[in-house]
Amino acid sequence: MDEVKVIEIKKSIFADNDKDADALRRELKQKGVYLLNVMSSPGSGKTTTLIRTINLLKDKLRIAVMEADIDSDVDAVKIKEATGIESIQLHTGGMCHLDAEMTRQGLAGFDRADVDLIILENVGNLVCPAEFDTGAVRNAMILSVPEGDDKPLKYPLMFTVCDTVVVNKTDVLPYFDFDLDRCRANVRLRNPKARVIPICAKTGEGVKDFADWLLQEVSDWKKK
Ligand SMILES: Nc1nc2c(ncn2[C@@H]2O[C@H](COP(=O)(O)OP(=O)(O)OP(=O)(O)O)[C@@H](O)[C@H]2O)c(=O)[nH]1
Ligand SMILES: [Mg+2]
């Protein structure tokens, strides 16, 4: 089994997270590193989606991944084994989200700095990760079909702060009364500009749409 670096994140001491996040965003811009923050409930398919996406993009972009979890290194190991890219595990010491200072501690753990894109898989949780700006250029979230199309109504902030909502596990649509159009309408209530991308990470269907969006994002941002 591949070995991955595990970083124990210390609780943040910064009082003003928004300021700290803006500072981190500026530092990353100077280094030319695009940070994407991916959030969702536990088990909605973040790691599976990232593996598929990275395998579509790794010849076009230099990518690294930070996996944040309360404990274990299973996700970082999975990413490394399935994609071959550098992947580090952050342990949040029980914290159910990452803020900008914690993200900074994780970023410091990378061996190499010459990457175009770092993807942060945030702790599985629809509530507080949405409250803390990590310093990412963009937030994306994954909603899986079994969770229901009403989640934008119940977790408004998550859907307000995310520009891209990936709807995963479309293979099980026949077994759930999840309506994609109703989901799109619910997402629009929270964020009229958000795009909804249906995928099946299990088979790979639709993942190219997400990968194409991300590739375009990174290249537009580099030109800014
Ligand atoms: N049927 C189906 N299962 C899927 C799909 N994508 C992921 N899964 C399964 O869902 C489970 C959770 O997937 P993960 O990718 O580990 O989800 P995660 O969001 O990273 O989970 P945490 O990191 O624990 O929050 C696994 O058993 C996956 O095989 C999909 O498109 N369809
Ligand atoms: Mg995961």
Ligand SMILES: [Zn+2]
């Ligand atoms: Zn939290």
